[in-house]
Amino acid sequence: MIETIHIYHTNDVHSHFENWPKIRLLLQQRQQMHNINGESVFLFDIGDHVDRWHPFSEGTLGKGNITLLNEAGYDAVTIGNNEGITLPHEALNTLYENAQFDVILANLFNEQQLRPNWVQPYKVYTTKNGVKIGVVAVTAPFTKLYELLGWTISEPLEELGKQLRELNKHVDVIVVLSHLGIHDDRKIAKLFPEVDVILGGHTHHVLLDGEYVNQSILAAAGKYGRYVGYVELAIDLEAKKAVNKSALLFETSQLPAPSGEMNEIQQYNIEGKRLLSTKLVNLPETLTTDWFTESPLAQLLCEAINEWCGADCAFLNAGLVLDHLQRGTVTKFDIHRILPHPINPCLITLTGEQLHDILRATLDPKWINMELKGLGFRGRIMGKFIYHDIRFDQQQIYIKNRPLQLDHIYKLGTIDMYTFGHFFPHIHEAEKQYFMPEFLRDVLAWKLQNVYPASKRCTSL
Template identity: 50%
Template sequence: MIEKITIYHTNDIHSHFETWPNIKHEVTRQRQIHEDNNETMFLFDIGDHIDRFHPFTEANLGKGNIQLLNECEFDAVTIGNNEGITLAHEDLLSLYDDAKFDVILANLFLENGKRPNWAKPYQIYETASGVKIGVIGITVNFTSFYKPLGWNVTDPFAELEHLIPLVRSQCDILIVLSHLGLSEDERMAQYFPQVDLILGAHTHHVLENGKIINDVLICCTGKYGMNLGKVELVFDIKQRELVKKCAKLIPADELPIAKAEENFAENLYEEGKKQLLNPIAFLPEKLEIDWFNDSPLNDLIASTLTEWCEADCSFLNAGVLLDDLQAGIVTDYDIHRICPHPLNPCTVELSGAELKELLVQTVDDKYTTLKFKGLGFRGEIFGKVIYDQIDITGEGSNIQIEIGGEALEMDRIYKVATIDMFTFGRFYPTLKRAKKQFFLPEFLRDLLKYSLAKRYPLQR
């Protein structure tokens, strides 16, 4: 006798809700079909469902996303870095208060060593015929970001080393919900052949039919709800053996949608916008941005970054500001609209020689017209590098640099304010090695809001 078990999964939705009604309609339809056929079905999300670039998520700090997961009747989720490090400690602590699903996460702890009350390191599910399915959840351990927020995130592989033998002894099928990325999932498959299935996330890989390594099936749906993942497992009950496992992706935009939900994404956006209409400043005149030249709003965000971080100087890319601010009342929504990125301010400590090397790279920056998204950036193009308390004259071997009006000293250590995405090394490798301090949970837009409210208070 065999039992067929079907698993549907999503990952890295990032608050892109365009195909969410399609996914909801399909999993609801499939659930009824499986029930009618006396078959077992599970539905899992592998993290980064929330993304505060979206007004709906920003307005309710992710709790609306949890309601969407509830409505789809997910069985369990794990968290991604967007849940973990873009919310203040108390907001993450209460994020899942109304969740009607299990939150499975093995490697996140409070500072006192206890897990948050919503987190289960693993869960054992049992089908009608008695097949036991063990599920472990793990997330990427961005220690430098979790620690300032009051969390202790541990090495996921150390947790797996401990949990896999424990859970494997209690179940027939072992699944890991992994928000680690494909390369780490591949390493997991090599290290832990006891695992039957890894449902992956984080690096947004598209695995059309999954990937088998060491007889472990690895799956990932891409990002933004572009696909719904489907895994079929066939278990021989008599032999207590998993005899078949296969995976496929279902393109979400090809799925039918309930007519009443055709404007679903637009309605969520408007709902979030309405909740963000709180006034925070009054501008006597328009503040303009420019992605390729200096402008008043560019100058304001750069000087605010220096002030907030108590730094010697600052730099960032002009592309972080997406639009002008019009004269009159400025609301939370206006700030969110022009600066939607979940980017944190930070400081790096550089010697004068290192700072000169960095600034020379930025003068004729090859990234100015680069179109990209990722590392927290949710804009259109990189834009020119803008500075505060940094003056650069000359070129080539004759370049002259002043910091705060004084000539750059090669041996002096400078505290330089910037944004966290530059510290990952993709753009400026020098910063990856530098001593850093991250300012959390503030986003860059929080600094802009602070500065506007201070300089342009609301009229009484």
């Protein structure tokens, strides 16, 4: 006798709520259909559902996302790096306090090396016919960043191996929720033959019909809620093992829209704006920005980063600042609108020779129109590089109006984005100090309140 198990999964929604009403309707309808048919159905999210680029997620510090997951009827979720390292410690520690689903994650611990009380390394679910499904989860190990926020993250594949050795004793089917990326998912399938299903995310890969690696089926649904994943397992009830596995994706744009869809999407923005309506400062003048040349607002942000980090000099790309700040009252929403990125300030220690090479590289015109996605960047293009206490004069570079000394040690203030990618190899390899949990928008708000103290600001950060 065969039991069919139905699994629906999402990953890397990144608070793209424009797709959420359709996703919720599909999931609710499918759950209802399978329940009427007496079939077992499970819903999982693989992390990065929260993204603070959206004002609703910023205003609720992610708790609004949890309400949406509750409404859709999820059984379990794991966390991605956007939940893990873009929220302050206490915000993550309380994020799931009203969750009506399980939070599964094997490789997150607090500073006492204990798992927080809101998470479990694995969970065993039992189907209507008694099949035991073990669900275990791991997330990407941004070790240093987790430590700065008061967490410890262990090596995911090693931790997964520990949990599987225990889980194997009690279950018939094993499902891994993996916020590690496609390459590690393939590695899991090769290292652990007992794993039946790997539901993936992090690298935003799209597996239209799944991918078979050895005995495992890999499934993933891209990004931004553009797809919803579906895995079907056929279980031989005598052998208690999967005899057939298949996967497909539902394209969200082709799904029916619920009534009131556009109004609901708009309401998320309206509520976010309301939650971020706190007044920060009154500007006596409009601060403009320009992606292609120097501008007051980008220059002010660069100066703010330099001060915040205690640096000798600073630079950043103008494309970070998405719009002007208009004269008059500036709210948290206004700052969030122009700097939605979950990007932190960073201090880099470099030799003069390394700094010289980096600064010369920033002059390459290729950067200005370069389109960029990921690494925390939520804009469109890089734009021109903007500098503070850095000056170019023909072949000479000046730091604080003094010629750059190749054998000197310098402290460069910049953004963490440059340390994750391969923009500048010297930065990637250098000693770094990350400033967390503050984002660029927090630093700009702090600077504005210092530059315009007579504005009688209404609140502090």
